[in-house]
Amino acid sequence: MSLKAVTLALALLAITGAQADISAEQVANVVWNYFTQLSDNAKETMDQLQQSEISKQLNTLFQENLQNVNAYAGDLQKKLIPFATELHAKLTEDSEKLKEQIQRELKELRLKLSPYADEVHQQISKNIQELQQKLSPYAEELRGQVNQNADLLRQQLAPYAQELRDKLQENVEGLQAALAPYADQLQQQIDKNVEGMKDKLAPLADELKVKIDQNMEELRKSLAPYAEEVQDKLNRQIEGLSFQMKKGAEELRVKLSDNVEELRRKLGPYTEELKEKLRSDAEGLRQSLTPYVEGLSGQMDQKIEEFRQTVAPYGEAFNKQLVQKVEEMRQKLGPYAGEVEDHLSFLEKDVRDKIAAFFSTIQQIEN
Structure with missing residues (x-):
C-alpha cells in the first residue's frame, strides 16, 4: 500500500476509533485531502485507482484494530471504506469531465450576458461594495474581541506573579508549601480564560456564514434579469462562489481555535x-525562584501580545479574501475572460454533498 493510502486509512481509523458519532465533515476532509494529494500527479493517480485492492488493504487495516472501537463504529467502518474508495475513484474519473462542463457553461453564460456587460459589471461592483460594508463590523468585532480577551487574560494572570513575588520576600518557613498552590491556580486561570476566549470567538464564523448567504442571494437576484435563459448556470456559479466563501469562514474558525490553543501551549510551560523549581531543595528555593518570578509576568505578557498581534488582523484579511472571490467572479463573467481552472471547488462541493447524503442515509437506516 502507498504511503498516501496508509495515511487515508489511519486518518479514517483515528476519527472512527475516537468516537462513534463521526461527522460527515471529518470524513469529507479526509477523502478530499486524499483526492487532492493524488491529483497532484496524474500517473500516481492512475496507479492508485485499483479500487478493489485499496478496499481490501483498508479493510485489513481496520479489521486489525476493530477491538479498539465499539460495535457501531465497526459497522460504520465496513460501510465507509468501500464508499470512500469508490467515491475517490469516481471523483478522479469525473474531474476532467467536470472541468470541461464548467468551461462550457461559463462560455454560454458569458455569451448570454455579453449584451448586458456594463449592467452586470455594475451589479457585481455594487454587490462587492455592499459585502465590504457588511463585513467591516465583523472585522472590527473580531479585533475587539481578541484585544479584549488578551487584556483580560493579562489582567487575570498578573496578580499571580505579584503574589509569588510577595511570598518570596516574606521570610517564612515552609516556602514550598506556601507557593505550591500557585502553580495549579495559574494553570486553572490560563485554561479558564482560553476556553472563554474560544467560546467568544467561535460564533463569529457562524455569523459570517449567514452574511455570506444573504449577500449571495442578493447577487443572484440582481443578476437574474440578465440571465433568464441560463439561470441554472448562473446559480451554479454563485453556489460555487458561496461554497468557497463559507469554506473560508470555517477555515477562519479553525485558525482562531488553533491560535488560542497555541497560546495555551505557550503559557503552559511556565506553570x-x-x-x-518548587521540587528543588529548600535552601536553594528562594535563590532559584527569585529571577524566575521577576521575569514571569513580562514573559507571559509577551506571549499574549504575540497572540494578539497575530490574530487581530485575521478579520481584515478574511474580508479581503471574500471580496477578492467576488471580484474573480466578475472577471470570469467578463466577455474577455480566459479559461478557468476552478472546477475543483465544484468537485469538492460534490464530495461534501455526497458524504453528507451517505451519513444521512446511514442514520435513517439505524432509526
Whole structure:
C-alpha cells in the first residue's frame, strides 16, 4: 500500500476509533485531502485507482484494530471504506469531465450576458461594495474581541506573579508549601480564560456564514434579469462562489481555535517550570525562584501580545479574501475572460454533498 493510502486509512481509523458519532465533515476532509494529494500527479493517480485492492488493504487495516472501537463504529467502518474508495475513484474519473462542463457553461453564460456587460459589471461592483460594508463590523468585532480577551487574560494572570513575588520576600518557613498552590491556580486561570476566549470567538464564523448567504442571494437576484435563459448556470456559479466563501469562514474558525490553543501551549510551560523549581531543595528555593518570578509576568505578557498581534488582523484579511472571490467572479463573467481552472471547488462541493447524503442515509437506516 502507498504511503498516501496508509495515511487515508489511519486518518479514517483515528476519527472512527475516537468516537462513534463521526461527522460527515471529518470524513469529507479526509477523502478530499486524499483526492487532492493524488491529483497532484496524474500517473500516481492512475496507479492508485485499483479500487478493489485499496478496499481490501483498508479493510485489513481496520479489521486489525476493530477491538479498539465499539460495535457501531465497526459497522460504520465496513460501510465507509468501500464508499470512500469508490467515491475517490469516481471523483478522479469525473474531474476532467467536470472541468470541461464548467468551461462550457461559463462560455454560454458569458455569451448570454455579453449584451448586458456594463449592467452586470455594475451589479457585481455594487454587490462587492455592499459585502465590504457588511463585513467591516465583523472585522472590527473580531479585533475587539481578541484585544479584549488578551487584556483580560493579562489582567487575570498578573496578580499571580505579584503574589509569588510577595511570598518570596516574606521570610517564612515552609516556602514550598506556601507557593505550591500557585502553580495549579495559574494553570486553572490560563485554561479558564482560553476556553472563554474560544467560546467568544467561535460564533463569529457562524455569523459570517449567514452574511455570506444573504449577500449571495442578493447577487443572484440582481443578476437574474440578465440571465433568464441560463439561470441554472448562473446559480451554479454563485453556489460555487458561496461554497468557497463559507469554506473560508470555517477555515477562519479553525485558525482562531488553533491560535488560542497555541497560546495555551505557550503559557503552559511556565506553570510546569514553577512546579519543577518548587521540587528543588529548600535552601536553594528562594535563590532559584527569585529571577524566575521577576521575569514571569513580562514573559507571559509577551506571549499574549504575540497572540494578539497575530490574530487581530485575521478579520481584515478574511474580508479581503471574500471580496477578492467576488471580484474573480466578475472577471470570469467578463466577455474577455480566459479559461478557468476552478472546477475543483465544484468537485469538492460534490464530495461534501455526497458524504453528507451517505451519513444521512446511514442514520435513517439505524432509526
